[in-house]
Amino acid sequence: MGILVNTSLAFSERSPIVETMAGRIVAYSSGLTCLNGNAYWSMLIHIQEQTTEASSRFVEVNFSLPCNKSPEWITRKSSLQKFRLTRDQDADSVLKEFMDCATESPSGHTPEPCPHLSLWKRVPGAELERLPFGERVPSYRSVDLPLLPVL
Numbered sequence: 639m640g641i642l643v644n645t646s647l648a649f650s651e652r653s654p655i656v657e658t659m660a661g662r663i664v665a666y667s668s669g670l671t672c673l674n675g676n677a678y679w680s681m682l683i684h685i686q687e688q689t690t691e692a693s694s695r696f697v698e699v700n701f702s703l704p705c706n707k708s709p710e711w712i713t714r715k716s717s718l719q720k721f722r723l724t725r726d727q728d729a730d731s732v733l734k735e736f737m738d739c740a741t742e743s744p745s746g747h748t749p750e751p752c753p754h755l756s757l758w759k760r761v762p763g764a765e766l767e768r769l770p771f772g773e774r775v776p777s778y779r780s781v782d783l784p785l786l787p788v789l
Contacts, residue, residue: 729777
């Protein structure tokens with residue numbers, strides 16, 4: 639009886655809700671290291687809202703690719719696309735402009751940013767896009783570009 643209950647609980651977990659959003663990729667951050675054959679990337683998407691107002695909603699999408707691959711879109715001018723995404727609230731964070739230089743600041747509290755090591759690179763055509771640095775950005779995962787676990 640215990641086996642049936644445990645099995646039914648495993649199958650009763652809800653699968654994540656897939657949201658389709660229209661937007662343009664405006665920037666990306668690539669992983670500097672290769673772990674287990676995969677590089678970990680993030681892309682920043684400027685979402686095209688259905689309203690007539692100019693929108694400034696951004697989402698961050700984390701994904702992984704084999705170490706020797708890079709996304710095709712990093713060298714192409716960004717165009718309006720539809721993205722199939724699932725929400726990853728646990729990964730929401732404040733968008734940083736620069737990489738951290740040291741693990742701790744001299745005061746011993748938080749890492750200090752390295753102004754010469756930009757964390758994000760803009761894609762062609764988005765060079766003038768104002769990115770939401772210092773703002774909390776919702777995080778998503780792509781249905782089409784998986785995020786493989788680090789082992």
